Amino acid sequence: MLISKKTGLFTPIRLGSLELPNRIIMSPLTRLRATPDCVPTLLMAEYYTQRATAGLIITEGTHPSLMGRGYTTSPGLHNKEQVAGWRKVTDAVHAAGGRIFVQLMHAGRVTHSSLLPNCARPIAPSAIPVVSEQVRIWDGKVPFETPRPLELDEIPLIVEEYRRSAELSIEAGFDGVELHAATGYLPNQFQVTGSNHRTDAYGGTLENRTRFTLEVVEALCSVRGADRVGVKIAPGFTVNDTFDDDPAETYIYVAKALNPFKLAYLHVGYERGYTRGTAPNFNPIDLLRSVYQGTLLAVGGFDRQQGDEAIRSGRADAIVFGRSFISNPDLVERLRLDVPLTEADLSTFYGGSEFGYTDYPNYLSK
Template structure:
């Protein structure tokens, strides 16, 4: 991981892979965490190396909520969620392969502050680990997003029903992070229109507009907006999430979603976005910044190695000089 992130230190800002803030936040077999001193020490090696190479790096805190499985959690506990609504359209990766998602356990009202505190503690540890800031992953069906959308939130208490109530958990976590690091070191990722992990909402344009408006006055480092430009036919939303939220979010807006060099340039020139985030192209092109500067061809990534394995498909992608 030290080598991987250092290879990409030329990025204006590195946002790490999803990192769980507590053992119950884990959603996958080989994902990193940030909730104990051993993990702090491991991440410190990464951040020190990135900084030595002139880079900056935020840790992305991601609580999987219902997008998990009891075999991945302490004492084989059932995954937690706002409501007892499972993911049914996909399967979860566990140690032995793929299995159906389980029905999650609805969180008790008294438990929610404890989870907010886990995020706050992870923000404290992020300082020890040397990160320049924190991004809250509130997108693609993870726990904050599970609270936000009507499809997975059937609560009738202060965290369900109205838009204000469904957004409450996200805002409480963001405020807790800001108290630790300051709003200027906190980013939030949302992804209107994505339906991965059964992220369905009765009125997504209204829901995510409300979320963006609620975040706008906080003075965050940025709002990171995900948009899938490759929607399958019949699944695309009837709005462009980036354009929708650009009009209501007054701070720095980062856009991600299959952009190439020309599309990214056009989005920034037209002020549709303030910066472009590259995901998959940066996996297979450690020198992506230089390739974009030169308008050089990009290496294609091997998706079979994206989520685990050895250095193959992780740190062995060549740079331009190595290709010639």
């Protein structure tokens, strides 16, 4: 790929049907500031609006159904109250000149019965629990439970839940949707051999293990159009026990299978700076750059220089920034001015009030 030397983080880019003013993307960041009923709040609207100068905001993981919930006060998108709450967020972001996709994240086995309707057992491709980590519930952290394996006739119903959530994303004012198919959530649980021991049409071969992901992508595209749909994957990372016999082969297959959709983008992590689980012995971004034919978003601890270099060399088309957006609401301007970034307070990442959420100052207002 021949890339102009003038291309970099601040060059506009067309992402599906959207024109972005820069290539600085806000990563999905779990912050747990919704209500106990998983309804987005006005505080969340303020938080996202403060970051509207990003080329694109991708929201925190948002469950598309009651059974998809993975955390205490994470937002959902499966009822009218949640739609109304998200609408306040998207209206505020748009009024500030921003663009925003919702990330749909079904937790699958990465949850706990106390967070699910009628204390139901978590669901998954197979009855294999996460054992290397614990799940945070209302009273603290506890071990993960052994999930209930999905019956074959239940799988189309979950695909339909995703499709319905995509419909609600239009009502809620989102510019598009991203499917979270990474870091151990439900599509990823189907993809990898460690969590999928099925022997039916959704297990065994690469084609079968990828089937669920592609069916969900097709459902999302049927509602939003492929140019308003993105997919996130994280090849080879073992967070939430996503072990695979041959991760390079698996994710090359996934990326190639996504090519015909002509999606808005493929969101690939992680280059560096991700500490949970075990990293692969290959670079996920470079693994898929020559395989995926569309727009590629790269995430993983990039700074300004590294981001510019990745874009100019053609390794990525845009760069996703995570933690630096938490503590720098004006990150785009700070990167443009090449000034120091504010360090984030780890103790305020998950849950709480405006402290460590909307009270980080802009550089020019200090």
